[in-house]
Amino acid sequence: MIDVLYFAWVRERIGLPKERVETQAATVADLVEELKAREARYAAAFADVSALRVALDQELSDFGASLSGVREVAFFPPMTGG
Amino acid sequence: MTVRVQADSFDPGAELAGFASGRTDVGAHVSFTGIVRDDSGQLQHMEIEHYPGMTEKAIAGIVAEAVSRWDLRASLVIHRYGRLAPGEPIMMVATAAPHRTDAFAAAEFLMDYLKSRAPFWKREVTADRAEWVAARDEDEDALGRW
Numbered sequence: 264m265i266d267v268l269y270f271a272w273v274r275e276r277i278g279l280p281k282e283r284v285e286t287q288a289a290t291v292a293d294l295v296e297e298l299k300a301r302e303a304r305y306a307a308a309f310a311d312v313s314a315l316r317v318a319l320d321q322e323l324s325d326f327g328a329s330l331s332g333v334r335e336v337a338f339f340p341p342m343t344g345g
Numbered sequence: 346m347t348v349r350v351q352a353d354s355f356d357p358g359a360e361l362a363g364f365a366s367g368r369t370d371v372g373a374h375v376s377f378t379g380i381v382r383d384d385s386g387q388l389q390h391m392e393i394e395h396y397p398g399m400t401e402k403a404i405a406g407i408v409a410e411a412v413s414r415w416d417l418r419a420s421l422v423i424h425r426y427g428r429l430a431p432g433e434p435i436m437m438v439a440t441a442a443p444h445r446t447d448a449f450a451a452a453e454f455l456m457d458y459l460k461s462r463a464p465f466w467k468r469e470v471t472a473d474r475a476e477w478v479a480a481r482d483e484d485e486d487a488l489g490r491w
Contacts (some may be wrong), residue, residue, distance in 0.1 A: 271394055271466035272477050321399035323462070337396060337464075341480030344424065344465035345379055345436060345456055 265294075265330065269308070270339035273315065276308040291317050292326045294336065307339075316341055346412065346420045348404050350395065352427040357437050365419040365441035373445035377438045382438060383431040389449040393426045393435070396464035400424075407458040408456040411440075414454070415447040422464065457487045 268281045289293035297310060298305045309315070317324050318337040330336070357378040365371055381391045404422055411417060425468040429435060438455045442448040467478040 268396070270396055270464070271468075295377050307413065318396070318399055318464070321396070321402055323403075337399070339396070339464065340466065341485070342461055342464050343467045343478045344463040345460035345484075 265333060266335045267294075267298075268335065268337040268344050270337065272340055273338050277304055286330075288330055290326070290330060291324065291336065293327050294330060295326065298344070314340060346408050346417075347410065347422070348401065349423045349440070350397075350400050350404070351423065351425055354425070354429075354433055355423055357434055360421065360423065360437060360460070361439060364421050364439045368441065370443065371418045371441040372443050373441065373448040375440050375445070375448040377452055377456055379435040379437070381429045381431050381435055385424050385471070386437060388431050389470050390427045390431070391435070391473060392468045392470060392475075393429065394466045394468070395424075395426045399464050403463045407462060409456060410458075411451045411454050415442060415451040416444070417442050417447060417451050420451070422459070424459065424463065426465065440481070454491055455491065457484070460484045462490060 264283050264285055266281060267284045269277050274280050279292050286294055286297055288297055299309050299331065312326055315338055317326060319328060319333045320335050361376050365374060406418055408422060411420065417440055421439040424436040436454050440451045442446045442451065458461045461480065469476050469478060
């Protein structure tokens, strides 16, 4: 089980901030494909992953990264702090 | 090295007055305050979302990188989240160093990284819509100079 978090417009498109996902996905990209196959709202949110960023256990990562040992995955648009 | 992530507003002048006070080993303080700007005249408020936990870690990592690069003796980062009115402070960075070149460079470095590597997202709310602020290519490009 992995905690999957969504922020900003990704959260709005999917319609929830956080969920527990039962997955055997080996990489972030595999997890994205599983989520996209679920429902149209996921497919819409993940339509263009170049517009998204991903963090694994609260560290910025990339879509090719392994999910081995990861407890928390977060998807969000590019950050706009400052 | 102080980091505060908070919903409450703050007084940049009071923060600066208290910053690194009593230290005699610094010759330069540099500070920057970001303010909620209303370009259109239509902005009701700004909403800032963040990623509790990662936000604090990301900022601590950015500050640690600044400390490793410049001779900094003190730093302050305050960043707000939640609902902010036009004209209110969003965030503040202050640096203290023996010499101004270190204080200026570290402050600019902190600002550049806070913009695109700390997990905050801004949304502008007007009477008839709410829009997420898009990240700017220039902000990403600014990281390349460090």
